[in-house]
Amino acid sequence: MKKGAEGVRGSQCIMERFLRMSEANTAIPLFLPCSSTSTESNKTGSWRFLRPLFDEKTSPCSAACPAGEDIARIEMLTARGLFKEAWETILRENPFPSVCGRVCPHPCEGICNRREFDEAVAVHTVERFLAETASRYDLKPKLEKLNAKKHKIAVVGAGPAGLSAAYFLVYLGYACDVFEGAPEPGGILRWGIPLYRLPLSALRNDLSHIEAQGVEIRAGQKIRQDFIREAAGRYDAVFLACGHSHTAELGIPGETLSTVIEGLSFLQRIRQGEITSLPGLSAIIGGGNTAIDVARSIIRLGGRALIVYRRRRRDMPAFAPEVQMAIEEGVELKELVAPLRIAAESGQYVLTLQEMEVSHEDSHGRASVLPEEGKIREIFVDRVFKATGAQPAETWFKPSGKEGTVMTMTNAMLVYPGKGPVLVFGGDLVNETKSVAHAVLSGKQAAMALDTFFQDGMNAILPRLRTCVVGQGPALSMETYMGGPRRFRNPHIISHEELNIDHFQFQSRITQPRLLREERLVSFEEIDLKISTNLAIREADRCFNCGICNQCDNCYMFCPDIAVIREKDGELRRINYDYCKGCGLCVVECPRNAMTLREEEL
Amino acid sequence: MKRVIEGSHAVAEAVRLAKVQVISAYPITPQTHIVEILSEYCANGTMNARFLRVESEHSALAALIGAQSCGVRTFTATASQGLALMHELLHWTSGARLPIVMAEVNRALAPGWNIWTDQTDSLAQRDTGWIQIYCEDGQEVLDSMLHAYRLAERVYLPVMVVLDAFYLSHTYEPVDVPAEEDVDRFLPPYKPRFQVDTENPCAFGQLVPPGAYMKMRHNIAAAMEETLRCLNEIENEFYEIFRRRYNAVEAIWCDDAEIILVTSGTITSTSRLVLKSLRERGEKAGILKMRLFRPFPLAVVRKAVAHAKKIAVIDRNFSFGASGIFAQEVRAALCNAPSRPPVFGYIAGIGGLDVTAELIEEIYWKTKNTTFPEQESIWMGI
Numbered sequence: 005m006k007k008g009a010e011g012v013r014g015s016q017c018i019m020e021r022f023l024r025m026s027e028a029n030t031a032i033p034l035f036l037p038c039s040s041t042s043t044e045s046n047k048t049g050s051w052r053f054l055r056p057l058f059d060e061k062t063s064p065c066s067a068a069c070p071a072g073e074d075i076a077r078i079e080m081l082t083a084r085g086l087f088k089e090a091w092e093t094i095l096r097e098n099p100f101p102s103v104c105g106r107v108c109p110h111p112c113e114g115i116c117n118r119r120e121f122d123e124a125v126a127v128h129t130v131e132r133f134l135a136e137t138a139s140r141y142d143l144k145p146k147l148e149k150l151n152a153k154k155h156k157i158a159v160v161g162a163g164p165a166g167l168s169a170a171y172f173l174v175y176l177g178y179a180c181d182v183f184e185g186a187p188e189p190g191g192i193l194r195w196g197i198p199l200y201r202l203p204l205s206a207l208r209n210d211l212s213h214i215e216a217q218g219v220e221i222r223a224g225q226k227i228r229q230d231f232i233r234e235a236a237g238r239y240d241a242v243f244l245a246c247g248h249s250h251t252a253e254l255g256i257p258g259e260t261l262s263t264v265i266e267g268l269s270f271l272q273r274i275r276q277g278e279i280t281s282l283p284g285l286s287a288i289i290g291g292g293n294t295a296i297d298v299a300r301s302i303i304r305l306g307g308r309a310l311i312v313y314r315r316r317r318r319d320m321p322a323f324a325p326e327v328q329m330a331i332e333e334g335v336e337l338k339e340l341v342a343p344l345r346i347a348a349e350s351g352q353y354v355l356t357l358q359e360m361e362v363s364h365e366d367s368h369g370r371a372s373v374l375p376e377e378g379k380i381r382e383i384f385v386d387r388v389f390k391a392t393g394a395q396p397a398e399t400w401f402k403p404s405g406k407e408g409t410v411m412t413m414t415n416a417m418l419v420y421p422g423k424g425p426v427l428v429f430g431g432d433l434v435n436e437t438k439s440v441a442h443a444v445l446s447g448k449q450a451a452m453a454l455d456t457f458f459q460d461g462m463n464a465i466l467p468r469l470r471t472c473v474v475g476q477g478p479a480l481s482m483e484t485y486m487g488g489p490r491r492f493r494n495p496h497i498i499s500h501e502e503l504n505i506d507h508f509q510f511q512s513r514i515t516q517p518r519l520l521r522e523e524r525l526v527s528f529e530e531i532d533l534k535i536s537t538n539l540a541i542r543e544a545d546r547c548f549n550c551g552i553c554n555q556c557d558n559c560y561m562f563c564p565d566i567a568v569i570r571e572k573d574g575e576l577r578r579i580n581y582d583y584c585k586g587c588g589l590c591v592v593e594c595p596r597n598a599m600t601l602r603e604e605e606l
Numbered sequence: 607m608k609r610v611i612e613g614s615h616a617v618a619e620a621v622r623l624a625k626v627q628v629i630s631a632y633p634i635t636p637q638t639h640i641v642e643i644l645s646e647y648c649a650n651g652t653m654n655a656r657f658l659r660v661e662s663e664h665s666a667l668a669a670l671i672g673a674q675s676c677g678v679r680t681f682t683a684t685a686s687q688g689l690a691l692m693h694e695l696l697h698w699t700s701g702a703r704l705p706i707v708m709a710e711v712n713r714a715l716a717p718g719w720n721i722w723t724d725q726t727d728s729l730a731q732r733d734t735g736w737i738q739i740y741c742e743d744g745q746e747v748l749d750s751m752l753h754a755y756r757l758a759e760r761v762y763l764p765v766m767v768v769l770d771a772f773y774l775s776h777t778y779e780p781v782d783v784p785a786e787e788d789v790d791r792f793l794p795p796y797k798p799r800f801q802v803d804t805e806n807p808c809a810f811g812q813l814v815p816p817g818a819y820m821k822m823r824h825n826i827a828a829a830m831e832e833t834l835r836c837l838n839e840i841e842n843e844f845y846e847i848f849r850r851r852y853n854a855v856e857a858i859w860c861d862d863a864e865i866i867l868v869t870s871g872t873i874t875s876t877s878r879l880v881l882k883s884l885r886e887r888g889e890k891a892g893i894l895k896m897r898l899f900r901p902f903p904l905a906v907v908r909k910a911v912a913h914a915k916k917i918a919v920i921d922r923n924f925s926f927g928a929s930g931i932f933a934q935e936v937r938a939a940l941c942n943a944p945s946r947p948p949v950f951g952y953i954a955g956i957g958g959l960d961v962t963a964e965l966i967e968e969i970y971w972k973t974k975n976t977t978f979p980e981q982e983s984i985w986m987g988i
Contacts, residue, residue, distance in 0.1 A: 032832055034762050034799060035825035036703055037818065040808040 048565060052586030052604060056559075058577055059600035061494040061551030065112035065127060067475025070441035071098040071448070074483070074490060075112055075127055076596075079547030080554045082130055082540060090544075091134040092145045095213070096483045098444050099171040100164060102139070102209040103193055105132025106202050106532065108441050109323045117550050120500040123513035125547045132532075133540040139209045144216070148486060153177040155240040155458050158425070160227050163191020164440045165245035165431030167211075168447025170219040172482055176455045180219055181239075185226040191247055192432075193440065195272040198297050199528040200304070206530075229398070236424040240458070243450050245431035248394030248438070254289065258346030259390070263353060267294045267391030274301055282307040284386030287355050289313075289343050291320035295391035296327060299335040304528055309335045310385070314342040314360055315371045329531070333524055340373065343388075344380065352384045396433055403429050411453075411462065413469065414478040415446040418453050420462060428454060445479060452485050498550040498597050507558065507595035514543040553577060553598040559590035608782050613774040614639035616744040616781050617683065617709040617767070620751030622653055623789040624707075626681045628673035630658035630666040634688040635721045636771040637711045641683055663688040667695040667706075674704040675810060677801030679755065682706070685771065686713035686727045693731065696764075700735025700826060702811050705758030705765075705796075707751065708736075712871065712922075713771045714957045722958020723771035725871065725923035729899070729931040735826055737765040737833055738899040740870045744779040746897075749850055752793055756840045759796055761829045768899075770922075771958065773872040784848060792847050830901040837898065854898035857910040859885065863892025865973050866911050868919040868936055870896040873954075873961050877920075880966045891970060902935055908943045911936075917947050918973040920966070921983075922955040929982040950979045954986040 063076035074093055081090035094101045105128050116124035137143075157173055159166045162184035170180040188194055193207050215221060235242050251266040253259065267290065273279050282305035288295045291313040299309035311330075313320060316339050320327055331337065341357040348354075359379035362371040396402055403410060408421035417434055419427040430446035432438045449469065456468045472485045475497045483490040517533040524531055535543075555575055560568040567584040570577055579590075591599040611619070617640045621629070629648065631641040648657040658673075660666045663684050670680040684692060689710055699706050714724035728738060737757060741747045747769050754765035769775055802810070814822065837854060845851045856874075859881060860866055869877045874895045884891045894910050894917075911917055917940075921930025928934060933951035940946045950973045955961040965986055972984070 032761050032836075033825045033828045034703055035822050036800065036810060037812055037814045037822070038800070038808050038810055039812050040806070043809075043812075 047582045048585050049567075049580075049582045052581070052584060054586035054588055055581070055602050055604050056579060056584065056586065056588060056591045057600050057602060058553060058579070058598060059494055060492065060553060060598050061496045061498050062475040063550035063552065064115045064117060064475075064497050064499070065125075065550075067477075067479060067497050068111040068115045069474075070111070070437075070439065070479055071104070071444040072474040072479035072481045073097045073112075073131075074481070076547065076549045076552045078134070079125060079127070079130060079544040080549045080552065082134065082544035083547065085541060087134055087137045088143050088145075091138045091143065092147060094131060094134060095145050095147060096488070097448075097481060098441070099168055099214050099217075100210045100440055100444060101131050102135035102206045103164070103202060104128070104440055104444075105130075105135050106206060106530075107193075107197055109439060111441075117498065117500045117503060117548055118546060121505060121508060121548075122510050126514050126516065126543050129514060129516060129535060130540055130544050133535055133537075135206075135209060136534060137537070145213065147175065147217075148488065149175050150177040150486060152179075153455075153458065155454075156180075156238070157241045157243065157454065158183065158231075158235055158239040159243045159245065160231070161191060161245040161247055161431065162186075162189035162221055162223065163245055163247045163431060164193060164443035165247070165435075165446045165450075166191070166243060167214050167219065167221075168444045169243045169245065169428075169430060169450045170447075171214050171217060172448050172451035173454065174218045175482070175486070176451060178455070182219060182221045183225045183227050183231075184221060184223040187224045189221045189223050195275050196268055196294070196297070198271060198274070198301050200300070200524065200531050201297075203530045232425065232427065239425050241426040241428065241454050243428045243430060243447075243454070244433070245429075245443070245447065246396060246398070246433065248396055248432045250395045250397040251390050252393040252395050254343060254390055254392060256343055256345050258348075258353075261346055261348060261353070261388075263348075263387040264346060265387060265389050267298045267389050268394060270389060271297055271301065274305075279305060281305055284308070285310060285384075286387050286389060287312055287383065287385040288389040288391055290389075290391030290393070291315065291322060292391060292393065293322045293326060294394070295389075296322045296330050296335075298389050298391055300330050300333055301528075303333050303335060303525060307386075310383075311335060311337045312341050312343060312355070312357065313337065313339055315373055316340060316362070319370050332521055341381075342373075342375070346388055349384075352386060353388060354382050355385055355388055356380060356382050394432070394438075402433050403427070409462070411465065413449055413453060413466070415442065416450040416453060418450075418457065418462075418465070420457075426454065426457060448480055448482055452480060452482070455485075494551075494600075496551075502597045503548055503550065504593060504595045504597075507556075507593075508548065511542075511546050513546070514539055549596050549598075551597055554596065556595060558593045558595060559599065562589045562593040564589065607785070608780050610778050611744065611781050611783070612639060612776055612778055613741075613744045613747050613769050614711075614776065615643055616748040616783075617751055617769070618643035618647070619781075619783050620748045621681050622647055623784065623786060624679065624681075624752060624755050624793055625795070626653070626655055627678035628656050628658065628670065628680045629682065630660055630669040630673070630680070631682045631684065632660055632663045632666050632688060634663070634685050634713075636713055636775045637683045637685045637688070637709070639775065640709055640711075644681075663691040664695060667692045667699065670706050671695060671699060671702065671704060674706050675702070675802045677796070677798035679759075679796040680706050681708070683709040683711070685711040686715055686721075689727050689731060690715065693734070696731055696734035696736060698811075699764045701822070703762040703826070703829075705755075705762055707754045707758055708764065708766050709747075709751070710766045710768045711771050711775045712768055720957045721771065723773055723871075723922065723955070724957050725768075725921075725931070726925075728766060728768045729923050729925075731766070732900055732931070735763065735830075736900060737761075737763055737830075738768060739765065740768045740897055740899055741774065742872060742874045742895065742897075743774065744777070744781040745850070746852060747774065748781055748783065749844065749848070749852065750897075752789060753837070753840055753844065753852075755793055755796075756843075757833065757837055760836050760840070761833050762799070763826070763829055763833065768871075770871045782848075788847055792844055833901050834898075834903060852897055853906075854903035855906050855910060856893075856895040856897065857906075858893040858895065860892035860894060860910050860914070862890055862913070864890040864915040865970060866892040866894050866914045866917050867966070867970065868894045868896060868917060868932060870899070870920075870932060871922065873920055873922065873966070876961060876963055877966050880963050880970065883963075884967070884970060889970070889974075896932060899932075899935070902939065904939050907936065907939045911940070911947060912943075912945050914947045916950060916973050918950045918952060918969055920952050920954050920961070920969060922961070924953055924956065924983070933983070948978050950976070951983040952986055953983050959987060
């Protein structure tokens with residue numbers, strides 16, 4: 005029935021029509037209200053004093069990810085089988101999905117809201133799956149790029165930070181040349197991380213996409229300090245991300261003996277194929293990831309490995325799962341011992357150790373240790389490795405402060421000398437946490453800072469960066485910076501209590517398939533195996549998609565006024581405020597807190 | 607065909623024979639056996655019906671309101687708390703004039719938890735606009751279910767067929783389960799006078815102004831009044847085919863009775879034995895079996911007790927602060943009647959307590975030996 009005069013009349017009572025319907029029933033009264041007019045004229049939205057909104061918020065994982073990946077969305081797309089779109093969503097924030105899917109310590113999983121429910125989503129496993137799927141089908145990402153700019157930028161160091169900076173700068177419209185001293189790009193990824201954690205093909209996957217975006221990598225070109233001076237005129241900025249390639253001094257007698265080997269250079273020599281066997285007992289001094297990598301590599305080279313660490317196992321800076329796997333593989337660990345000296349003795353080496361005791365713990369539970377009086381012991385080993393922390397190979401890799409006006413950001417330092425190219429220092433040189441994801445953050449921050457600097461000047465940088473923060477930071481979103489839809493995301497980070505858990509079901513986390521321990525001991529084959537598509541989809545489907553709309557349509561189902569409108573063939577849901585009474589059911593029943601209820605302004 | 611079946615199964619067989627199209631129920635003791643059998647019938651194809659599983663009785667009836675509005679024959683069964691949970695929708699069903707039929711197994715309301723028989727659950731719903739039929743045995747249950755569909759679909763009011771927990775629902779008795787073709791003759795397919803139709807969209811039960819609302823209510827009252835006449839007609843037809851008849855009430859030996867026991871449910875069966883024994887001893891006793899409770903068969907009740915000196919109502923229920931509910935209704939029926947014998951109210955068998963022949967005889971003697979009821983309700987067996 006048409007709207008208008010008839011519609012306004014509203015309900016009509018019908019009775020006679022029914023009474024005449026059956027001769028036999030004429031005596032039975034049946035008086036019923038029946039209306040065939042529409043109720044559309046009754047705009048119930050005028051009753052509303054609370055207004056529900058689609059208000060997408062920030063998932064804790066994305067805020068915890070140093071690269072600021074939009075994880076909730078990546079999992080949502082993966083769960084739907086939209087692997088290319090999911091992969092591109094990673095690439096908007098991180099050029100290294102293949103690498104990070106393997107070596108990232110995934111802080112996202114540590115903070116996953118699903119942990120309160122059953123177990124965290126295996127975000128890194130899904131990330132690796134997406135990178136592998138993209139590689140298997142030779143997918144080419146379709147990503148937005150800004151118009152070309154006139155400025156040209158040089159990047160020194162083709163590690164994760166340098167390559168990230170170049171990758172993002174290309175998206176922002178800049179021409180970028182990357183200079184690398186080693187014969188191949190990748191930095192620590194190419195030379196420092198053992199193959200069983202990161203196979204070469206995995207690194208090359210990411211490198212090929214970075215290069216395909218237009219990043220010019222000039223490997224085998226060692227850069228000297230005068231490069232910066234010479235760069236004037238050719239480049240408008242130089243990003244320095246030379247990394248830590250030099251092992252710190254132990255400062256003990258015997259350190260200079262030829263059999264005391266630097267951990268990082270040892271790993272590099274393995275990667276170069278120079279070492280294929282290493283029998284006997286090796287002692288490794290240190291407790292970081294390099295120490296673990298060295299020890300596990302020695303096991304694979306047929307030797308015995310003993311890690312010597314001055315604090316306790318739980319104080320080790322190495323990632324705990326790596327320590328666990330090292331122990332499983334037969335690496336021995338001696339806690340609370342500090343090296344005093346190394347000496348040669350009848351073809352072997354004597355490592356003298358001072359036993360330590362815990363004096364107290366700091367607020368993070370990390371032990372402070374002191375020598376235990378008189379408790380000294382000696383162990384005989386075939387060689388000693390130093391893995392006690394890395395330093396830059398050259399002093400000029402770090403800013404001295406004399407170069408000009410310095411602006412310190414969370415993960416990069418911009419130096420404006422007044423004339424010549426602008427300098428930005430990044431990567432391990434400025435990052436407190438040395439991880440690939442932090443290197444990506446550093447490169448991204450440098451790219452944003454340089455773009456803002458060229459467009460709007462130095463003072464605009466920090467305010468501009470603040471608008472791109474994911475949650476509370478320090479993670480930054482390049483999608484937001486480039487004006488993508490993610491810029492509408494509310495920075496509020498969703499907690500477990502803010503979800504409507506009633507709508508979720510228990511589902512155990514995927515078990516990562518791995519090489520058998522026996523297989524691991526004899527080869528550098530990658531330990532973590534591939535997972536199938538259906539397992540990846542199932543794992544991604546476990547994600548709560550905290551804070552974002554995954555079109556579950558609970559809002560639509562629960563709305564008593566049919567005021568939630570689903571756009572066909574689209575992700576958008578809208579609210580028809582002509583009829584929304586503001587009951588708030590949609591907001592309460594949204595499982596993932598992608599909606600907000602606000603008081604109407606009068 | 608005569609079969610030895612439970613009262614619950616008598617309900618289920620009637621539902622099968624009535625070719626019900628949509629069933630929705632939530633399990634509750636002692637109703638469970640009814641819906642268990644029906645779910646099997648739906649699953650194995652014995653019935654061509656949809657069985658809607660729901661999370662509560664409220665939803666069970668809500669689902670049927672939707673189904674019945676679409677013009678199909680429906681059924682649900684419940685008891686006790688389940689019926690209480692349906693309360694809101696009981697009003698809706700009658701207000702919407704939907705001929706839904708329900709089997710209600712009388713069970714006591716909690717707390718304390720009690721699964722045994724007690725009529726308070728169904729009698730507490732007397733004002734919801736449902737027709738209520740109380741049954742004495744398995745055969746009557748089956749037959750009443752068939753009456754119920756004819757009646758409901760005739761007057762456009764819902765019907766509740768009520769049976770005692772365990773004494774009737776779980777007791778095996780010989781029951782003549784009629785042949786399908788005979789039932790088909792008695793109960794043709796449901797032809798709704800109104801229904802939701804996607805071809806011709808309209809809304810039922812929307813906002814109405816007070817005047818129209820009052821007219822609707824008056825209309826329901828008028829339909830209830832027609833029910834008594836319709837039941838008689840329907841029972842005549844039923845008798846033609848099946849040679850069985852129950853009537854709204856059954857007056858047993860009431861013509862010359864001085865004391866009439868008013869009974870309902872399975873207590874009637876026991877009372878029949880007591881009556882026989884009393885009559886053998888020369889006592890002028892009678893029984894008025896209440897079968898139809900809503901609409902209340904005022905005229906036949908008045909007529910049946912017109913010559914009695916005293917009336918003793920046995921109530922397996924209680925309205926707190928008042929009295930047994932059957933006693934209330936009988937008193938109210940006689941209030942404006944020309945002859946008003948005193949009405950003694952006896953409360954017996956609450957929460958499933960056995961009402962034995964001895965107890966019924968005690969009630970008889972108590973009534974005979976007392977000139978006038980000293981209190982509204984006498985609690986027996988306490």
